[in-house]
Amino acid sequence: xxxxxxxxxxxxxxxxxxxxxxxxxxxxxxxxxxxxxxxxxxxxxxxxxxxxxxxxxxxxxxxxxxxxxxxxxxxxxxxxxxxxxxxxxxxxxxxxxxxxxxxxxxxxxxxxxxx
Amino acid sequence: xxxxxxxxxxxxxxxxxxxxxxxxxxxxxxxxxxxxxxxxxxxxxxxxxxxxxxxxxxxxxxxxxxxxxxxxxxxxxxxxxxxxxxxxxxxxxxxxxxxxxxxxxxxxxxxx
Numbered sequence: 001x002x003x004x005x006x007x008x009x010x011x012x013x014x015x016x017x018x019x020x021x022x023x024x025x026x027x028x029x030x031x032x033x034x035x036x037x038x039x040x041x042x043x044x045x046x047x048x049x050x051x052x053x054x055x056x057x058x059x060x061x062x063x064x065x066x067x068x069x070x071x072x073x074x075x076x077x078x079x080x081x082x083x084x085x086x087x088x089x090x091x092x093x094x095x096x097x098x099x100x101x102x103x104x105x106x107x108x109x110x111x112x113x114x115x
Numbered sequence: 116x117x118x119x120x121x122x123x124x125x126x127x128x129x130x131x132x133x134x135x136x137x138x139x140x141x142x143x144x145x146x147x148x149x150x151x152x153x154x155x156x157x158x159x160x161x162x163x164x165x166x167x168x169x170x171x172x173x174x175x176x177x178x179x180x181x182x183x184x185x186x187x188x189x190x191x192x193x194x195x196x197x198x199x200x201x202x203x204x205x206x207x208x209x210x211x212x213x214x215x216x217x218x219x220x221x222x223x224x225x226x227x
Contacts, residue, residue, distance in 0.1 A: 043221045047216075102160040103150075
């Protein structure tokens with residue numbers, strides 16, 4: 001079964017600095033999707049960024065970028081120029097392409113942004 | 116326009132009662148899901164429906180029964196509520212083989 005591990009329960013960063021959140025996963029599949037979701041105190045789950053496993057190029061969305069290392073099964077999220085509004089729980093998620101298509105989530109990392 | 120909506124957003128009820136949570140998506144997606152987020156924030160799939168057909172039932176007690184009247188709606192009915200059912204329940208939708216899932220705002224269920 002696929003598993004997702006986020007080894008940092010909590011992280012903090014100073015406003016305007018850069019922070020990297022770690023995620024590793026375990027799968028025997030070769031084709032899949034990876035995601036980072038943000039959950040602010042409002043509890044809404046917000047898609048931050050997605051990566052398709054067959055794409056070697058790392059995904060980027062404005063201040064958010066990933067470092068996808070397929071062989072190492074690692075998928076870290078880098079947040080540049082951190083803003084107070086980035087404070088939230090961040091969840092790494094894995095989805096198999098085809099089949100059940102369910103998301104398997106990590107346990108989350110709580111990010112605090114200090115002014 | 117809300118893409119994935121859930122009602123109610125908060126639900127407080129007593130043990131033994133039966134309750135329902137409704138979900139609707141206006142994204143034209145063909146697949147819908149229910150996830151449960153426990154008190155430690157862990158998210159886990161409960162059910163998945165594709166074009167009104169059940170695809171996943173992840174070892175959920177049979178007190179939980181999903182119903183999909185059409186591919187834009189997926190409701191969750193819970194019988195004989197227990198204290199351990201207290202959680203946030205999220206509905207989500209996606210287009211099959213397209214990747215990302217979009218979540219509703221969640222329903223916080225409290226069983227007293």
